[in-house]
Amino acid sequence: MTAATFADRLLRWQRQHGRHDLPWQNTRDAYRIWLAEIMLQQTQVASVIPYYQRFLAHFPELARLAAAPLEEVMPLWSGLGYYARVRNLHRCAQEIMSRHGGEFPRDPEAIARLPGIGRSTANAIAVFAFGIRAPILDGNVKRVLCRSHGVDGFPGTAAVEQRLWQLAEELLPARAADCSRYIQAQMDLGATLCTRGKPACADCPLNDICIARRDGRVNELPQPRPRKALPQRSLRVLLLHDGERWLFERRPPHGIWGGLLSLPEVAADEDVQQKLDALACAAAELQALAPLRHSFTHFHLTLQPLLAAVKPLPQLAESGRYRWLTPMELADAALPTPIRKIVQEALATAATVTQGCD
DNA sequence: AAGCCGGGGTG
DNA sequence: CACCCAGGCTT
DSSP, rough: OOOOOHHHHHHHHHHHOOOOOOOTTOOHHHHHHHHHHHHHHTOOOHHHHHHHHHHHHHSHHHHHHHHHHHHHHEEETTTOOOOHHHHHHHHHHHHHHHHHHSOOOOOOHHHTTTTTTOHHHHHHHHHHOOOOOOOOOOOHHHHHHHHHTTTOOOOHHHHHHHHHHHHHHHOOOGGGHHHHHHHHHHHHHHTTOOOOSOOGGGTTTTTTHHHHHHTTTTTTOSOOOOOOOOOEEEEEEEEEOOOSEEEEEOOOOSSSTEEETEEOOOTTTTTHHHHHHHTTTTSSSOEOOOEEEEESSOOOEEEEEEEEEEETTTTSSOOSEEEOOOOOHTTOOOOOHHHHHHHHHHHHHHHHHHHHOO
């Protein structure tokens, strides 16, 4: 009788304590698994579930997604973040239709060549949809492996990451049929027991072989990212309404909030009147609303909203770039979260002002 | 190797 | 506030 392997322990644990009720778990439909995996990139399960359900209700199959214009897809991602994912998702769907005959490729290397899909996501799709034997390396797996095998160094560096991929390969169960449950077990363990904050080592199936636990280093591994001070930026945004509709501006396809609708911005070195002129709007009075602070991965942003009732001049034709939206239409518009918050605030303020005038 | 790309949860 | 999450792409 040989000792239980790493994979054995996880597989045994998964049967009793793993998750079994996630919406994308009870399917082998590559389209659904792919959609879930893209949404789950750098995004927690609880945040994804409602977006996943809503997306699938709008686009139940890949062909429908590929045929839809991007503007119809973006709103379904509004609020989820990392909007390059939805642009890549859409491109990906079109590539699968045009270059793969509408069938999702089965080879992990072919999957990884699709836009927005790297090695880990490609392997996850291949494992869950096609039962292929391959490792993944997401945040959960990295944390579990760093602790169980005592891997030092920040996992973002190439050397550490290479070591982790090597470990992930070596520890894979021998049978391809066990792989999907094994991968699921790794992620479940990382999400529920081997968490960043207070890991529940007492309940962990690996606690008697865990190097970090043996050495009293559970709280030191994995080693955190070397931190640096984030720059501080500020931005004025215009809340312009004509009494019924509000003015929005489409952001360029790349960069922050790429492709989403946002509010017209007044650059730091720009005059508000100058911007109003550019927008062909005449405003009687500007009202500063409460500033909103928002943090990104790489900088902090303070948004200063400026509210004004305007008379739109005919020069500003509604186009792909500028759109006037009613409060009703806002619900289905592709807005980033901080902008949505500001607009909600403004709607409340404008309603109050209007009532006060009556 | 480092920067860019969101929003939310956690301690 | 720091840190991280079912990462990948660009420079």
